[in-house]
Amino acid sequence: MLTGASRSVKYGMAGARAPVRLRAMTSASDATQTAQSSPVLDTARRAREAAAVLAPLPRTARDGALLAVADALVARTEEIVAANAEDIAKARAAGTSDSIVDRLTLTPERIAAIAADVRHVVALPDPVGEVVRGSTLPNGLDLRQVRVPLGVVGIIYEARPNVTVDAAALCLKSGNAVLLRGSSSAYASNTALVAVLRDAVAGAGLPADAVQLVPGQSRESVKELMRARGLVDVLIPRGGASLIRTVVEESTVPVIETGTGNCHVYVDKDADIETALKILINSKAQRPSVCNAAETVLVHAGIADTFLPRALAALTEAGVMVHGDETWQKAGPGMVAPATDEDWATEYLSYDIAAAVVPDLDAAVAHIRRWSSGHTEAIVTTSQAAARRFTQLVDSTTVAVNASTRFTDGSQFGFGAEIGISTQKLHARGPMGLPELTSTKYIVTGDGHVRG
Template sequence: MSATQDSPVVRTARRAKEAAAEIAPLPRTVRDAALLAVADALTARTGEIVAANAADVDKARASGSPASIVDRLTLTPQRIEAIASDVREVVALPDPVGEVVRGSTLPNGLELRQVRVPLGVVGIVYEARPNVTVDAAALCLKSGNAVLLRGSSSAYASNSALVDVLRDAVAGAGLPADAVQLVPGESRESVKELMRARGLVDVLIPRGGASLIRSVVEESTVPVIETGVGNCHVYVDEAADLDTAVEILVNSKAQRPSVCNAAETVLVHAGIADAFLPRAVEALREAGVTVHGDEAWQKAGADVVPATEEDWGTEYLSYDIAAAVVPSLEAAVQHIREWTSGHTEAIVTRDTAAARRFTALVDSTAVMVNASTRFTDGGQFGFGAEIGISTQKLHARGPMGLPELTSTKYVVTGDGHIRS
């Protein structure tokens, strides 16, 4: 399947490409006005959105979906107002388009500038969170991109209603309505067409579980930014303050266990295991966390479940954590290298040399020193918002804010220069 075929998905992508060319040169004021119109329209048309969402929620309940999935799917007037508020916050963020990354005058007198430009057409493939529909659209429009939205079939009515509101709002503000489009179709085939629309779609960003991300990465001919999967580790060093270590461990695991920056494994230096493990087991128990531990952890708590090889590679996204004792910092690093997804790792220590060594040896998106893994987040990093957290190295890594939704081009200005 190629982008030359005339299918509904390909026609949608072609319209997006035309829209992207229209909005790329528009000034910030026009894009910001469109986003403010989006926020106002979401509030004004809340009843319409809630009614569409109710159909999705009823279908999810009838199919026996877990309560957590139903909750993520549900839109209430309060949640829609919060989404509108988030859009207004995006308006206030600095505009990355046109920013000069670097510039100089070459020895021959040519003026060289590297400037930020929109990526073009950004495709977002995501699961049953209709708030992502608006979040992704707002970030893409702010950064001068057109966006193709492919949510899950379980949220199709909700996403359709939201995209109708978005398209009407941006068109009323002077932007092409096709800058925001829902990818047509609810079948797996429509996703495959999107993934193969190379030349029309500039980049795909999958947001969701491991299987979704792996499928898009492995099957797409469109460039993909891999996001999200988080097998994150907390290493408690021999020189750690025990009180601090307990607090960071519990916060990393239990503050919100269903997100990608929650800790899934704790590693403890053997030198402090006797003192730390009983306290950690008790604190995790009080937080409702089940520990899947090695022999040392099992001796520290009767309710510790024996860990298996599978536990070390598991992103639980639940109140579960894998736990092991290691003989050294180097052993902890080796364990992390073998099992990490490259998202976030943390060290708790009062030894600055150990902290420096850990941060030098661990190659992940974010490395925390005496801080919770839960801080790997665009909002927490001061970016204001994020489209996702990239766990790859090209072209973006870590929380992806507005600058990461741009590329660059070189503008070279001469005065009749010719090359000899």
């Protein structure tokens, strides 16, 4: 057994390994080493080339391209709006709901706002080159761990053309090439926007292929993207749960899972009633359609008699339908729908809330562990011990103490921008800003150092 100076060898993959031919190691689905060709893979290859050019560029070059993008969006508003009109006409013809059409719609005002957001991204600190760790080792070697771009970032997203620009801006800012795979219902808009982006990027002297739309509108093009391991460094699926599930299940490219939020508000025995009401209503009803809205309220039995009537009144006034357990049903006869396991499991995204009374804090934690999607859970309490125990035991991206669940958000957290909210534990957890779009590399500098 190796100890001391050689313990590293023990951990670090030593012993009599067989030679590895890296070609042989890759499979037919590993796109790096094969000559496999397709419109999607060729796009990814061009992105990889562009990423190699982007990585060493200084901030000024990337910022310059982003400013050019902002200007071009405004200058070419007319053609963007015209393309967008095609998508809107199709959506209307397909009987798409007004709210979806509204998300799809670009107006000159909205395009100006998108351009302003790009300028806002320019002003954010540069994550690339940040030294994360650094020390001089005992043997005199200088060790630095620095942030570097991930390389090629693939984003699969919903029918919101603004995301096309936002995602491209965040990726460019962090030195990444981006592959955009938007909803087919925004295809004309995205095509127009990406043309503008590419022209502006190229005009600023950067490779146009730093920004590309994934060709094809079928699910097949998504599948190809998911198999482009070695060409694409990470895939970030946003939007629908079934899409996210598919990507997680089938992608060989590393994935960052985003977005599902079955968030809870727990009202402790020692809660201040007014604070609890305020946080409950804000968490549920301030904007019910978003992932950080609350979907379940759990109330300590010791405060239920006082809290439930007040909460029912407030929720009803806010237009929220309560799906409650027996205690809630008794507290509001005729006002409360009976809750089933399906309610505990549901992210309503609407003016509905599941509601239960729990015997104590640990029971609330157990309920959350079983049913939460691990996004955000809030506790309302005046007890320091309860706050401490809840934050220790709850295993979610964010635990809020005496604050609304609605704060889980890159902008609210002061990150300046956000590409999504990761609900997985690897790489990034919670709101993802610019640093989460980077990896790191170690730089070791010596003057002829060798291992003894």
